[in-house]
Amino acid sequence: DAGITQSPRHKVTETGTPVTLRCHQTENHRYMYWYRQDPGHGLRLIHYSYGVKDTDKGEVSDGYSVSRSKTEDFLLTLESATSSQTSVYFCAISDQRDYNEQFFGPGTRLTVL
């Protein structure tokens, strides 16, 4: 299995509070991604990174920010959490030498009350 961990795995928070989710990889892959998955739906891309300090928006980026200060870590921040951001968040990585496979982490279940 690809070395991807996400922390925390579960979090319950209140509306208006800031939340940061962490994705950590040990594969030295160039690309990292954050997706969210809501019940009955496929995954939707929030933000992605194509290198240290290089990030870009995905299809549902409003209300989220990201940072990547080193290759192995990609942080997703909800500046002021809302109930609509209750979801399961998945991190993924892919290698610049092989665009064909994306590896996913175990997910973080976030509940915003």
Next chain:
Amino acid sequence: DAKTTQPNSMESNEEEPVHLPCNHSTISGTDYIHWYRQLPSQGPEYVIHGLTSNVNNRMASLAIAEDRKSSTLILHRATLRDAAVYYCILRDGQGAQKLVFGQGTRLTINP
């Protein structure tokens, strides 16, 4: 992004072949066809991908229509562990993999 269409659900029996269809009539010449699956309570996992030719790997086979407007994922001998949601995704062959997931096909395997 080019869109894919899959049946919402399918059912099959253990140890029988399963053919999962996907339509992608607006596919462009640089789009790769990817399949991922998501087992319950897990992140998606890569299954197979192709561009024009049929492909085989240890998990499955991918049959691509000659006009590339449709494809079929083939599980040769389904097991209970193959019960999952299967996603057919088109990926532009350049740069970061900005995968666009649809709702996928929920595959049920009967013992």
